[in-house]
Amino acid sequence: MKLKKRKFLRGFTRFRLMLTLGLAVLLPAAALIYVNFSQLRAIERDKGIEAIFNREFQDVLAITEKKINKKAYTMAEEARELFPSPDTDTQEKEKRLDLILAQKPWLSHAFLYDEKGLVFRSQPGLMGDKYFREEHDHMTESYRLWLGKEGKMQMAGIRKRPKGISFSGGQVKRESGDTYLAGAMFVLPQTSPDRVVLGGVAFEGCYLKGILFQDILDEMVSQKSTDQGGNRLAMMVYPADMEMGRELKPLAVSAGWGEGKPEVYRKFDDVFRGLALGIKFQGTSVEAIGRNWVHQSFLILACLSLLIVGGLVLTKHVVSKEMALARLKSDFVSNVSHELRTPLALIRLYAETLELRRITTPEKKQEYYRIIRKESERLTALINNILDFSRIEAGRKEYEFRETNIAELVQNTLDSYRYQIEQQGFAFAESIDPDIPAVRVDREAIARALVNLVNNALKYSTDEKFLGVKLYRENGSVKLEVVDHGIGITRREQSKIFEKFYRTGDPLVHNTKGSGLGLSLVRHITQAHGGDIAVESTPGKGSKFTLSLPLASAQQTNDPASSGTSPS
Numbered sequence: 001m002k003l004k005k006r007k008f009l010r011g012f013t014r015f016r017l018m019l020t021l022g023l024a025v026l027l028p029a030a031a032l033i034y035v036n037f038s039q040l041r042a043i044e045r046d047k048g049i050e051a052i053f054n055r056e057f058q059d060v061l062a063i064t065e066k067k068i069n070k071k072a073y074t075m076a077e078e079a080r081e082l083f084p085s086p087d088t089d090t091q092e093k094e095k096r097l098d099l100i101l102a103q104k105p106w107l108s109h110a111f112l113y114d115e116k117g118l119v120f121r122s123q124p125g126l127m128g129d130k131y132f133r134e135e136h137d138h139m140t141e142s143y144r145l146w147l148g149k150e151g152k153m154q155m156a157g158i159r160k161r162p163k164g165i166s167f168s169g170g171q172v173k174r175e176s177g178d179t180y181l182a183g184a185m186f187v188l189p190q191t192s193p194d195r196v197v198l199g200g201v202a203f204e205g206c207y208l209k210g211i212l213f214q215d216i217l218d219e220m221v222s223q224k225s226t227d228q229g230g231n232r233l234a235m236m237v238y239p240a241d242m243e244m245g246r247e248l249k250p251l252a253v254s255a256g257w258g259e260g261k262p263e264v265y266r267k268f269d270d271v272f273r274g275l276a277l278g279i280k281f282q283g284t285s286v287e288a289i290g291r292n293w294v295h296q297s298f299l300i301l302a303c304l305s306l307l308i309v310g311g312l313v314l315t316k317h318v319v320s321k322e323m324a325l326a327r328l329k330s331d332f333v334s335n336v337s338h339e340l341r342t343p344l345a346l347i348r349l350y351a352e353t354l355e356l357r358r359i360t361t362p363e364k365k366q367e368y369y370r371i372i373r374k375e376s377e378r379l380t381a382l383i384n385n386i387l388d389f390s391r392i393e394a395g396r397k398e399y400e401f402r403e404t405n406i407a408e409l410v411q412n413t414l415d416s417y418r419y420q421i422e423q424q425g426f427a428f429a430e431s432i433d434p435d436i437p438a439v440r441v442d443r444e445a446i447a448r449a450l451v452n453l454v455n456n457a458l459k460y461s462t463d464e465k466f467l468g469v470k471l472y473r474e475n476g477s478v479k480l481e482v483v484d485h486g487i488g489i490t491r492r493e494q495s496k497i498f499e500k501f502y503r504t505g506d507p508l509v510h511n512t513k514g515s516g517l518g519l520s521l522v523r524h525i526t527q528a529h530g531g532d533i534a535v536e537s538t539p540g541k542g543s544k545f546t547l548s549l550p551l552a553s554a555q556q557t558n559d560p561a562s563s564g565t566s567p568s
């Protein structure tokens with residue numbers, strides 16, 4: 001009934017622990033992993049990284065366009081400042097316009113219109129090109145007609161534009177191939193608003209790269225690339241309808257464009273209408289970066305998940321171990337109390353009987369005295385074990401190594417047990433090699449180790465009662481063997497029996513008194529002597545414990561490590 005209750009309590013504690021681990025650690029960890037995983041999947045599905053880059057690209061393009069526009073306005077203003085007054089005569093106007101064209105060779109045309117008519121001049125150096133000549137003739141004619149008709153209206157419109165300048169643009173033909181022409185039409189600031197006076201210049205596409213686009217593109221690319229770190233950007237200015245299949249080369253390309261199309265583009269919508277600005281990464285694509293990022297994140301998540309799972313398994317392992325130790329400790333307390341109570345009860349019973357003088361025969365008396373002595377010896381042995389154990393645990397156990405005839409030590413220890421062994425009906429075989437050289441050992445400790453081994457052999461034997469003790473020399477060490485034909489130990493438990501408090505699951509062990517400290521003491525003692533302890537056992541057949549002490553190191557007389565405090 002009691003056992004059932006204890007089992008139930010243990011099961012409950014275990015369940016509570018698992019519940020705590022599950023609720024406090026496993027559940028949040030799993031939720032974290034799941035949420036991260038689904039977020040990554042969502043980013044992968046919605047191309048989230050690509051979207052972020054595209055937005056960033058759009059911003060860069062907008063800033064670039066602004067810079068280009070600003071510079072274009074400045075250039076148009078610079079040209080306007082050189083314009084003659086509409087009141088000068090035609091010849092003077094022509095001269096002044098020619099001067100502007102000479103000063104600014106990137107301008108293809110310059111014109112001035114007022115009520116008296118149109119003066120339209122073109123870059124003389126370009127007049128050799130037949131298409132350019134045709135353009136000049138055509139524009140002169142069409143502007144005269146157009147401005148004559150709509151000049152006033154145009155002027156009203158341009159006045160409302162920023163800085164009184166209006167840009168337009170488009171593709172034009174040249175003998176060397178198609179190019180882009182950007183026109184700026186403006187009002188002259190010094191003229192009165194009642195008059196119709198319009199000036200204008202046209203920028204020749206092939207020069208725009210050198211005077212305007214290139215510097216801004218390169219500046220933006222290097223600035224943004226250092227801002228962002230990692231991947232470098234590349235930009236270009238190209239005719240907006242280039243993709244429609246027309247054979248027109250990009251007007252300007254920043255360093256590192258390489259091959260390929262822009263990832264994101266923006267059509268100029270004020271100054272250079274008809275042109276577009278494109279952007280991409282140097283040597284990689286947004287898609288590849290997004291893919292890499294997602295892959296990397298999945299990899300990191302997988303590693304973190306593995307770490308979390310590993311941590312959980314480790315935690316469970318450690319906690320279970322601690323729980324097992326706590327259980328062993330509580331068993332230990334009840335076992336020790338039991339072990340103390342039995343000899344005490346016996347001593348008291350026999351002493352009382354003697355006190356009451358109920359025993360008359362001297363033999364009987366003698367037997368009672370012997371029992372009292374034996375039981376108090378058992379008590380002392382148990383208490384010594386516990387004291388030794390607590391010293392070892394506290395790191396205070398000290399050994400006193402002395403030159404010892406180990407054969408004699410073993411013999412004497414066994415002698416004081418011989419009667420008890422035979423009394424219990426054990427067949428006792430001893431084989432002690434008397435020629436073993438003297439070794440430095442702590443006598444009391446070695447005797448205690450032997451007593452523990454012998455006691456175990458006696459305790460854990462049932463039908464076949466045999467005890468064998470052998471002391472011999474082998475390969476530079478002294479071996480002390482304690483053999484029994486008792487219940488034996490399973491292979492799985494053989495490694496555990498040397499741990500403190502551990503007792504095997506065999507039912508006989510549970511019905512036998514014990515603290516689970518004996519073998520852990522034996523191991524500590526042997527290790528302090530530089531030796532080790534091994535067990536060979538077959539369940540149901542018996543066990544053999546072999547304690548070996550190295551002869552060489554045990555013989556070193558002035559080894560400082562061989563005396564004083566031992567490792568614990």
Ligand code: ADP
Nearest residue numbers: 456460488497503504509514515516517518519
């Ligand atoms: P205990 O006080 O329980 O005997 P020990 O540390 O001496 O503690 O032994 C630990 C456990 O090892 C024992 O409880 C028992 O299960 C097992 N054991 C030790 N010696 C023997 C043996 N000779 N035969 C079978 N089992 C043994």
